[in-house]
Amino acid sequence: MQQSTITFYGGAGTVTGSNFMLDTGGAKFLVDCGMQQGSHKDEEKNWVPFAYDAKEVSHLIVTHAHIDHIGRIPWLVKQGFAGTILSTAATRALAEPMLHDAFKLLDMKEADTPYTPVHIEKALSLWKVAQYGEDVALADGCTVALHDAGHILGSAMATITRNGRTVLFSGDIGGGNSPLLPHIDTLPKAQYVLLESVYGDRVRQDEDRRERLENVIEDSAGRGGTLLIPAFSTERTQDLLYEIKTLMSEKRVPAMPVYVDSPLASKVTAVFIQELGKGDIFSFPGLKFIETTEESRALEHAPNPKIILAGSGMSTGGRVIAHERWVLPDNKSTLLIVGYQAAGSVGRRLLEGAKTVDLHHEPVKVGAKVEAIFGYSAHRDGEGLLELVNKSSDGIEKVFVVEGEPASAAFLTQRIRDYLSVDAVAPSAGEQAVINL
Numbered sequence: 001m002q003q004s005t006i007t008f009y010g011g012a013g014t015v016t017g018s019n020f021m022l023d024t025g026g027a028k029f030l031v032d033c034g035m036q037q038g039s040h041k042d043e044e045k046n047w048v049p050f051a052y053d054a055k056e057v058s059h060l061i062v063t064h065a066h067i068d069h070i071g072r073i074p075w076l077v078k079q080g081f082a083g084t085i086l087s088t089a090a091t092r093a094l095a096e097p098m099l100h101d102a103f104k105l106l107d108m109k110e111a112d113t114p115y116t117p118v119h120i121e122k123a124l125s126l127w128k129v130a131q132y133g134e135d136v137a138l139a140d141g142c143t144v145a146l147h148d149a150g151h152i153l154g155s156a157m158a159t160i161t162r163n164g165r166t167v168l169f170s171g172d173i174g175g176g177n178s179p180l181l182p183h184i185d186t187l188p189k190a191q192y193v194l195l196e197s198v199y200g201d202r203v204r205q206d207e208d209r210r211e212r213l214e215n216v217i218e219d220s221a222g223r224g225g226t227l228l229i230p231a232f233s234t235e236r237t238q239d240l241l242y243e244i245k246t247l248m249s250e251k252r253v254p255a256m257p258v259y260v261d262s263p264l265a266s267k268v269t270a271v272f273i274q275e276l277g278k279g280d281i282f283s284f285p286g287l288k289f290i291e292t293t294e295e296s297r298a299l300e301h302a303p304n305p306k307i308i309l310a311g312s313g314m315s316t317g318g319r320v321i322a323h324e325r326w327v328l329p330d331n332k333s334t335l336l337i338v339g340y341q342a343a344g345s346v347g348r349r350l351l352e353g354a355k356t357v358d359l360h361h362e363p364v365k366v367g368a369k370v371e372a373i374f375g376y377s378a379h380r381d382g383e384g385l386l387e388l389v390n391k392s393s394d395g396i397e398k399v400f401v402v403e404g405e406p407a408s409a410a411f412l413t414q415r416i417r418d419y420l421s422v423d424a425v426a427p428s429a430g431e432q433a434v435i436n437l
């Protein structure tokens with residue numbers, strides 16, 4: 001039997017920064033090349049040279065277009081990568097605006113940036129697309145196939161197969177609660193599974209998220225304030241727009257202006273409309289996409305009640321910060337958290353009940369209500385992950401639990417071993433495993 005190695009260069013012991021290498025001896029493949037996100041200190045680590053020679057990598061397989069899975073692709077290209085990038089068509093379509101936006105968010109002097117838009121264009125020129133279920137030949141006798149992961153538009157789990165043996169890279173697996181995506185209830189057949197564990201130690205509250213959203217919107221309207229929702233530009237914003245549109249058209253909440261203040265979310269919504277092919281399913285009276293910074297600044301004085309969705313989703317940058325400066329001190333207003341908040345992020349501190357947070361190095365008092373609805377999570381919870389492995393456990397020889405904070409990954413690892421009697425480990429960053437493939 002042939003042997004290969006998997007090296008967990010990123011996305012091991014942490015949620016973000018996914019970067020896994022499969023080395024078959026005759027070829028090197030990467031799966032995802034994401035940015036680490038969270039504090040400034042975490043983000044600085046993104047621009048150190050890779051621990052491998054980028055020129056030797058023949059293929060980069062991309063599971064989905066979130067920046068913690070694609071953010072360092074231009075950096076990889078700058079380091080000499082000239083192989084093939086492969087993903088679904090929707091992932092490629094989303095990656096283009098996402099990468100350009102991430103470049104702007106670097107917020108550095110031109111001379112100091114680790115890469116330039118030229119490297120983004122070069123990456124896109126190397127980028128090929130595949131359909132779900134299509135077998136694509138790689139190198140050294142390997143093939144890859146992409147399978148819908150139900151996480152965001154275009155998201156995929158990737159299986160790499162050689163001689164009838166398969167390793168599965170789960171990427172991020174959807175929570176099964178998006179109004180726009182399919183629910184995934186089995187994993188593709190594989191002997192080895194790299195399994196995400198973002199919410200590995202959490203059981204999602206059995207909540208009616210639409211009803212909770214309804215209550216938060218009503219409460220905020222009743223108090224005459226602003227409802228500010230930091231939201232990821234991709235999937236979360238579109239899911240929420242769809243939900244708010246439904247609540248308003250069913251008259252379950254009062255009609256009020258809804259502003260999407262993220263040029264990236266506007267571009268991404270356009271990609272959704274094009275890729276879903278169902279026409280403009282998001283628009284409703286009162287919805288406005290904000291483009292210029294002048295319009296964005298004017299929102300503070302737009303009449304209440306109102307709803308603002310702005311990026312970034314973890315309050316680590318983007319236009320949401322400027323709004324938080326006036327929303328957070330206001331006790332009539334509400335900040336609603338609807339997604340994963342990395343350790344060290346402003347969003348995480350708000351979630352943990354901080355009374356003051358630093359925004360652009362200035363302390364801001366928190367007088368506003370802070371609410372959280374996790375039913376919108378784009379990730380499967382711990383129970384759901386365990387069940388997925390259980391249903392697919394026939395033939396699994398080992399599970400590598402990745403993309404989780406250490407406690408979360410350790411908890412899920414233990415449960416896979418104890419409840420399912422399947423071998424499982426939570427590798428740490430830089431670790432290497434030998435597999436029979």
Ligand SMILES: [Zn+2]
Pocket residue numbers: 064066151172
């Ligand atoms: Zn993701």
